[in-house]
Amino acid sequence: MEKSASRKLTGLKIRAYRKQAGLTQAELARRVGISAPYLNLIEGNRRSVAGALLNAIAEALGIDAGDLDGGAERRMVQELQELASDPRFSSAHGAPSGAEDLVGSHAGWSTFILRLARAYEDQSQAILALADRLNRDPFLGETVHEMLTSAASMSSAAEILGHDDLTSDQRHRFGEIVSADSAKLSETARSLLAYFDSAEVRVRSATPMEHVDAFIFGENNHFPQLEQLAQDHLRGGGHAQFDKEAALREARIADAAAAPETRRFALLRGAAASIGSEAIEDITKGHKALPTDEARRLAGAALLSYLTGAMLMPYDSFLEAAERKRYDIDALCRQFGVSYEQAAHRLATLRRPGAEGVHFAFMRSDMSGYVTKRLPLPGLSLPRFATACPLWVVYGAFQSPGSTVRHFGELPSGDQFLFFARAIDKVPPRIGYPRKLLSVMLACSAADAGRVVYGDGLDRTNAMVEVGTVCRLCQRHACAYRQEAPLLETAGVSDKRRMAAAAPTR
Amino acid sequence: MPLPTNRVLVVEDEPNIVESLRFILERADYDVHSVADGVLALNRMRNETFSAIVLDIMLPGMNGLDVLRAVREDQRLADLPVIVLTAKGQAQDRRAAEAIGADAFITKPYSNAEVVERVDELARR
Structure with missing residues (x-):
């Protein structure tokens, strides 16, 4: 699917660039040493093109080969397809098809549509926040x-x-x-x-942490500059420019009683600070999503942890291992010597265009429902201002700390996800105090569940749990877990579905 | 000994409101008692006999909904008529109180006649 989409784009783009350059098929074919009918097949997406020939065509057109093979476009196609299948925008005629053609022939308009969708999402979130605020x-x-x-x-x-x-x-x-x-x-x-x-x-109404959320979401939780830095650092033997002082400072922050993985992470975070602070400042400085000093400071701290994670779990080998072990987090922990949370968080960063892993949403909550980390997925928004649906495994995981709780969940929109979570001890237990547990939840589209070990043995057709996102936005009126009444009394998608299902059929 | 049919307990933390409610209910021949606190209110309900309760929803400490819930869960008080006084007038509060088992509602601001009517309906049935 990805390959054919990419081929389709490449052909369309060659045609567009050729016309832009004022060349006929025959002329371009002559310049790169192939027959005109063959070029016609390439432009019509009936032959794939790569390597030396692609380079030659690019050169003849006076552009980069990278402009033709389309990693960025592939992502745009995916995003447009997701957008088209969003039930909020879907029409009676179903989702429009042909996202590849749109991106291939009208890249500017495609970008514009995606920007519009993001702005819409921002506005929806802002309205939600305001409604929430007035209510609460x-x-x-x-x-x-x-x-x-x-x-x-x-x-x-x-x-x-x-x-x-x-x-x-x-x-x-x-x-x-x-x-x-x-x-x-x-x-x-x-x-x-x-x-x-x-x-x-x-x-x-817009705290620095919310800015950081928006920033990370806007960057798709993937920072190529930091990945590059981590890679360079490892190639250089991992000792280059190591600031011992900074490393020790960070290590002191980690409790001596903390798990070895935590202390190792803290130690390496010191090294990350000495090699990455400049790059991190470059990213955060002047970023539109980070308007205040406090937001930039918090984003910087998050990026430092990101870089540390990238150094401990280098992108390519981590992705390869994740795919091979079918995203089994415990197996990845053993292989890379990291904690459950570190590996889980790293999984949510595998989004390099052209080398993407399964897309995961990430959420971390304490026992009182306070959410400290969140990364949503299209179709699965994670509450920022309220507690999530009580049915989510992020809460159920507290009933059996240390073991993974999982289920398939269907949202009122009809979107289905695989959810899995584990509650982990954050600090060593202290006599007289409750355990400090944090629950770490990942979720991926149910369509990806076959690639993930946590979907094994679950019956997606019969064991689908009807979940929501936030009670006030959820239209499952009869839900026994409901905490408060819905804000909007409109017929939700699932209601419409129910009506459609109840309607007489011929 | 006949059951007293005119003892009313007003649970409200705003003294001026209590004073007015006391005045209008006493004029309608009720024996009016008042407390400003949910826990004290429950204590009095458990130890004395009232024919109706006028219960404000926004109370300091234990709020009106919690008091109502405790009343409904207490076998001896389960049938005690409770009129819920709400300032919010919000559907949500009202729905919650209805679900727990409030017998009637009065929304602030109210007319004095309305209060007497509601109490009459429930205390003298």
Whole structure:
């Protein structure tokens, strides 16, 4: 599928570039030493082209061969296909086909569509965040309650004042209540206005961590510069420019009682800091998604861990091992001497165009539901402001720490994913305190489950768990796990499906 | 000894509201008692006899929904009429209180006549 898509693109692009250069098929064929009918087959995607011939064609057209073989385009095709199958945009006629033709002949428009989709996604997230905030903000809730209470008190006392059989003491007392509550009401209203006016409010709706999330998501959780650095470092024997001081500083941060993998990671993080800080600053400095110093600092720390992971688990050998071991995280831990979480996180970075692994969503939560790391997938958004669906294995994993919990889950949109999670001890247990467990969850499209060991033995047709994302966005009204009512009372996709299923068929 | 049919417990932390509720319910011949706290309210319900409870939802500490839940889970109190007073008027609070078993709702701001009517309906049935 990938190969044919790529071939299709290459042919189309050769034709486009040739026309742009004002050459006929016969002329270009003559220049590269092939027959015109053969070039015609190549341009019509009926013959593949690579190697010396591709280089010769590129040279004759005055472009790079890389412009023709299309790794970036392949990703665009995938993204467009995902977008086309998004139920939010799907129509009665089904998803449009021919993403390859679009990318091949209108690359600019393709980029534009994808940019538009991303902007739409951003806006949706922003709306979600605002709705969430209005719903949950304790200050707003309390303030509205206070105002209505004052209003209730005033109206009730005013009604009492309307009775003509009151004693003068009573009349005086209820008069006092009216004036006290009206003063209180104005005061509360003023503080509400001040709250909306304050700049702090606007900043609070986009915290630095959210910026970092957006940044990592925007970069597809893959940083070629850092991969290159890690590779160069390993090729140089791993000792070049090693700053021992920095390494020791990092190592001290890791508790002496921590697992050997954790200490090793901390030690190497020191080395990563000495070789990578410049490159990391280049990436974060002036990045549009990182508007504040704090966001840049946090992103820098995340990238340093990324680089460390890349040094411990070099891209090519890790991808090869992952494919061979079918993404068995324990096997990868043993091979690379890393912890479960480190290997799991690395799996979510295998997104180099042209050498991609299975795409995973990544989520880490503590026992109280606080999410500390998240990387969504198309079709599987991970909640940022609320706890996720209680049915997700990220929570179930806490019931049996150390073992992997897995299931197939179907979202209300109809998208199906393989979820697997494990709760791991984050610090050594301390007497008198609960274990500090963090649950690490990965999820991939159910279509990829065959490549992943965690899908083995699960019956995808009968054991599909009906999950949601966040209760307020989920339309599964009868769900026994529901924590709160849905925000929007519209008929969701699954409802439409149910209706379609219930409709009489011929 | 006949059961008292006129004792009403108002659970509300806003003293001015309590004062007005006390006035209008006393005029309608109720014996009005009040507490400002959910835990104290439960204690009194368990140790005394009331013919109806007027329960605010937003209470400090144990909130009104928790109080209502405890009432419904207590066999001796399960049938006690509870009128829930909510300032939010939000569908969500109301739905939650309905699910737990509130008998009636009054939304702030309310008319005094409405309060008396609701209490009459439930306390004297």
